[in-house]
Amino acid sequence: MKKIILLLFIVFAANASAQELFVKTYGSETAKPVLFLHGGPGYNSVNFESTTAQKLADEGYFVILYDRRGEGRSTDANAKFTFEETFSDINSILTKYKIGKINLMGHSFGGVIATLYAEKFAEKVNAVILVGAPISLQESFTNIIARCRKIYTDKNDSSSLGYMDMLEKMDKSSLEYSSYCFMYAMQNGFYKPKNISPEAQKIYDDLRKSPDFKLATQMTQQGPTGFWKNEKYTALNLSGSIEKLSKKIKVIALYGKDDGLYASAQIEDLSKLIGTDKVFYLENCSHNVFIDQQNEFLRIIKSQI
Structure with missing residues (x-):
């Protein structure tokens, strides 16, 4: 038994x-x-699921x-x-x-x-x-920073350019570095046509x-x-x-x-x-x-x- x-x-x-x-x-x-x-x-399939999967x-x-x-919806504490x-x-x-x-x-x-x-x-x-x-991804991070620099230079945004200087001095292998790069990409509309x-x-x-x-x-x-x-x-x-x-x-x-x-x-x-x-x-x-x-x-x- x-x-x-x-x-x-x-x-x-x-x-x-x-x-x-x-x-x-x-x-x-x-x-x-x-x-x-x-x-x-850390994301999920909703965008594709709701727009394209059936098509x-x-x-x-x-x-x-x-x-x-x-x-996403696959919760698992372990x-x-x-x-x-x-x-x-x-x-x-x-x-x-x-x-x-x-x-x-x-x-x-x-x-x-x-x-x-x-x-x-x-x-x-x-x-x-x-x-x-x-x-x-490291090449993408370099590209993101370069694009952001151009945007901030064109706007004469010295404050944001200072943040780019700080970002480039960070440990490029760190999670913080990648997170900041993606954050600036989002702020500058890099994910939109x-x-x-x-x-x-x-x-x-x-x-x-x-x-x-x-x-x-x-x-x-x-x-x-x-x-x-x-x-x-x-x-x-x-x-x-x-x-x-x-x-x-x-x-x-x-x-x-x-x-x-x-x-x-x-x-x-x-x-x-x-x-x-x-x-x-x-x-x-x-x-x-x-x-x-x-x-x-x-x-x-x-x-x-």
């Missing part, structure tokens, strides 16, 4: 652990599978999205915030839906996850789709009316802190990994020309790694490529995957 009770407890505990992940699907399970990996760390499914894909363990834990969760999702090979769509930090997962489990990946994803299209504006307006919009604007601190502590993700340079991956599996990339996180030189470097025909650099588009140029985003995915 004790053995039976213990066995039941183990099964219950395993099921409880699985239920901690928020997972949602769209489309037929027999269609081409796409797993969306959200940005952050991508309508194009003939089985779309899966989830919030990483300990982030989350480790490691790549290994994340890979294990991805493998569990693939097993649950009986997927042999997946198309990984990584937005922002999700692109880091997609790249590293595919590097370790290439046999389980059909393609990697990088969407506004960093290749080298310079001239948003009427179509994109309507999508954003509809998103704001969504009951999940509040969550879409929130980030938890445990994710960035945990991944930085355990993986030092802000110091990663994925150039070598992506170049090697592109020789084994299909890698495509979609970026917006108004995305202030990346200089055009960074996109050119990526083109050299995976081929110019695999990089799509879109006009009037910033970080949320799947919203800012949704029709073009869907067209590209359908033509490539």
